[in-house]
Amino acid sequence: MGIIPVSEWAAWNASFGGAGTGSGPLSGPWYSxxxxxxxxxxxxxASNFLISVSLNIQKCAHLRLVCQTELKLYSRxxxxxxxxxxxGLGELGNFLAYGFAPIAVVAPLGCxxxxxxxxxxxxxxxKTMRSADILxxxxxxxxxxxxxxxxxxxxxxxxxxxxQNYLVxxxxxxxSILEIIIFCILLYFYKRKAVKHIVxxxxxxxxxxxxxxxxxxxxxxxxxxxVKGKMQLTYSIFYIMFxxxxxxxxxxxxxxxxxxxxxxxxxxxxxxxxxFTTSAILSGVxxxxxxxxxxxxxxxxxxxxxxxxxxxxxxxxxxxxxxHLQIPFIECGHIPGHKVTGKIQPDCHSSCYGT
Numbered sequence: 026m027g028i029i030p031v032s033e034w035a036a037w038n039a040s041f042g043g044a045g046t047g048s049g050p051l052s053g054p055w056y057s058x059x060x061x062x063x064x065x066x067x068x069x070x071a072s073n074f075l076i077s078v079s080l081n082i083q084k085c086a087h088l089r090l091v092c093q094t095e096l097k098l099y100s101r102x103x104x105x106x107x108x109x110x111x112x113g114l115g116e117l118g119n120f121l122a123y124g125f126a127p128i129a130v131v132a133p134l135g136c137x138x139x140x141x142x143x144x145x146x147x148x149x150x151x152k153t154m155r156s157a158d159i160l161x162x163x164x165x166x167x168x169x170x171x172x173x174x175x176x177x178x179x180x181x182x183x184x185x186x187x188x189q190n191y192l193v194x195x196x197x198x199x200x201s202i203l204e205i206i207i208f209c210i211l212l213y214f215y216k217r218k219a220v221k222h223i224v225x226x227x228x229x230x231x232x233x234x235x236x237x238x239x240x241x242x243x244x245x246x247x248x249x250x251x252v253k254g255k256m257q258l259t260y261s262i263f264y265i266m267f268x269x270x271x272x273x274x275x276x277x278x279x280x281x282x283x284x285x286x287x288x289x290x291x292x293x294x295x296x297x298x299x300x301f302t303t304s305a306i307l308s309g310v311x312x313x314x315x316x317x318x319x320x321x322x323x324x325x326x327x328x329x330x331x332x333x334x335x336x337x338x339x340x341x342x343x344x345x346x347x348x349h350l351q352i353p354f355i356e357c358g359h360i361p362g363h364k365v366t367g368k369i370q371p372d373c374h375s376s377c378y379g380t
Contacts, residue, residue: 065122065123066122066130069118070134072114072122073141076115077142079110080108081108084289089104112278120244123245127177128308129172129176129316129327133176136334139338142294158341160340161337161338161340163337168329168330168332168335179318182246192262196311197312204235207228211228211229215229228300233277234273237274238309239269239312244266244270247260247266292342295338295341295342
């Protein structure tokens with residue numbers, strides 16, 4: 026091997042982020058300006074992939090419990106708890122991502138969980154990979170790229186006093202009142218009328234998620250400033266936001282797990298992505314005023330990217346319905362302790378065998 030001249034070595038080193046005065050992708054002004062936001066993007070992408078894995082593990086646990094002769098609570102399943110642990114780890118990564126990037130950047134990256142769920146379920150739950158999944162995944166990734174590229178570039182260091190001012194602003198007060206009214210209506214149909222449609226369950230999850238996103242952004246920003254030496258943990262707003270974060274997350278897990286018990290993961294993840302992304306973006310617009318100084322072109326391209334992502338996830342979710350029995354009876358040979366010649370009628374209102 027020959028020796029590289031000093032001038033060529035300096036140019037190569039500068040182009041790939043080494044010491045020098047080059048204009049490469051890792052050393053130029055673009056990287057120095059966006060390195061914090063880039064870290065948030067990478068964290069969000071990895072975390073959402075981990076969440077897609079956890080959701081499929083939880084669905085697998087529910088399917089195993091249904092096939093058992095003795096019914097058990099899903100909370101007693103080790104596999105289900107493994108899925109919950111991965112879900113918590115993924116949400117922790119998302120929590121950190123909101124501290125480095127705006128809500129409008131992190132929220133559309135939920136498409137990673139959509140695409141990840143489609144591919145993982147093909148191997149993990151033995152689903153069939155369709156050409157529509159590939160087309161939908163391409164549209165979703167393209168839309169997410171446009172959304173992240175044209176999302177607002179706003180400062181991420183939010184002080185406790187700024188968050189207090191946002192919390193008592195009239196746009197957020199109106200927004201929160203409307204959310205409370207809608208949530209109470211949905212909760213009434215869920216509890217009193219026993220309406221457990223996937224849209225009802227995931228809409229309640231998304232309404233809670235809008236509060237979670239606001240609280241996550243506030244808590245992460247105040248912790249980041251405190252680590253840098255600007256103490257924010259002495260303000261009461263930090264603990265208010267922390268309690269809001271914990272409570273909203275707990276109820277999200279409750280309703281999301283109910284949906285996972287009743288419906289397929291490949292249907293839940295795309296719909297949840299659409300609802301969550303919409304509610305998160307609205308929260309960022311109304312609470313943190315992220316699009317206050319954005320240009321009209323940036324807003325248009327951002328919304329166009331969101332629409333492409335939504336179209337992609339609907340293509341992925343199309344025709345992905347829970348498989349129901351095509352015959353009114355099940356052969357008893359498929360049930361332990363019964364003969365092949367016997368017949369038994371299933372309970373149409375339950376996920377287990379009838380009597």
